[in-house]
Amino acid sequence: MTVKSKLVGGIVVLVIAGLAYSYWQIRQFAASPLAISQEAIFTLPAGSGRVALEAELNQQKIVPRSVWFGWLLKLEPELANFKAGTYRFSQGMTVRQMLALLSSGKEAQFPIRFIEGSRMQEWLAQLRAAPYIKHTLADDSFATLAKALDIPEQNVEGWFYPDTYSYTANTTDVAILRRAHAQMDKIVDTLWQSKKEGLPYKDKNDLLTMASIVEKETAVSAERSRVASVFINRLRLGMRLQTDPTVIYGMGDSYKGTLTRKDLETPTAYNTYVIAGMPPGPIAMPGKASLEAAAQPEKTDFLYFVADGKGGHTFTTNLASHNRAVQVWRQLNKEKNEQ
Structure with missing residues (x-):
């Protein structure tokens, strides 16, 4: 073998070795x-x-x-x-x-969770605080939101399904709300078709309004359809609903955490101690269980309920029994505060 051929052979070996080394380095880097x-x-x-x-x-x-x-x-x-x-x-x-x-x-994917019983103002605040969302709403007014979604302004509160929604970066606030609105619309439509016969609802808005009241009145799943029955029975008898959460909603920002007798006597469109029948619309975003309770309430004779001091409620059929249950609750509350 000549010197030249040896040199060429050596170079080839070096090139191969260099390529092998580079390939190894690339694979190492990739891993x-x-x-x-x-x-x-x-x-x-x-x-x-x-x-x-x-x-x-x-x-x-x-x-x-x-x-x-x-x-x-x-x-x-x-x-x-x-x-x-x-x-x-x-x-x-x-x-x-x-x-x-x-x-x-x-x-x-980023999650945003809207909880049952929350209101649209709370949702809008969550959206503004959530990361990677593209904010397109000029303000938090219901009129602005209704225009962006092309829905009636009176269909803003309540008509959005509370759930966890996943989104990618630069998804708009309106896109997320549109999904929640479509989901609630679909669920309400299904429940409206399968609701019990003879319920005193004029339309789907009444069913959704009842569900929102039930949502705000109890967090106990087993009670929801019973709570709904109380309000259904009252509507059938022409009694006022007299539910505190509607009064609170009607007070807006003036509510400071405690209801007074004056509050209960001050007329608003949502004060069910003053108005007859249902308030004009939902007072919160109800979850699936409350929606089902409104569509399929228990068949009962109950007309009253009050907190039992243990997380649930005592249900009664007449005012005398209700007043006794109220006294029991007040005594339990007093003893709890004295501890």
Whole structure:
């Protein structure tokens, strides 16, 4: 073998060795974990290429600077099809897994929970405080929201289903509310079709209003349909509903935590100690159990109920029994406060 052939052979060996080493380094880099000690939210702006992605990852100290980043994308081009969006990187995720996630377009999901019995003003405050939501509502007025959703203004309170909704970054506040409204509309429509015969409701709004009253009156699941029966019985007899939560709702911001006799005697559209029949609309967002109770109330003779001091209520059929139950509750409350 000549010196020249030996030299060429040596060079080939070195090149092969160099390529093997580089390939090994690329694979090592791809399998290395991200430089994060906890979950990280990462946003890749629209129009970002490889250089911009690498620079952003370096700047946020998610991936250290490495000559192998670009080579990995050349070696595995399917990882270079990354899409703009906001993603969730977990601790222990490798560089390859991260790039695969960016290429999948599976953006991070963020939850927002609206609880049963809450009001639209509370929902709007939650939306404004929630991360990654695009705020499009100019203000928190019902008129603004009704216009954005193309619904009657009187259908704002109550007509949104309380649940946990997941959203991706830059989802609008209106989009989330539209989903909640569609869900409530669907549930109410189904219950309206299957409700008990002879209930004193003029329309679906009455059913939803009753459900919202039940929601605010009790948190005990087993009681809901019984509470609904009390109000149904009162409506049938022409008695006033006389439910405190409606009075509180009608007072708005003037309610300071305690109802007075004057409050109960001051007329508002929602003061059921003053008005006959149902208030004009819901006073909160009822959950599924309260909606079902309003549509399928128990068949009872109860006309009154009062807290029993143990988390539930005592139900009675006449005023004398009710007054005795009230005295028992007051005594229990007094003893509790003296402890």
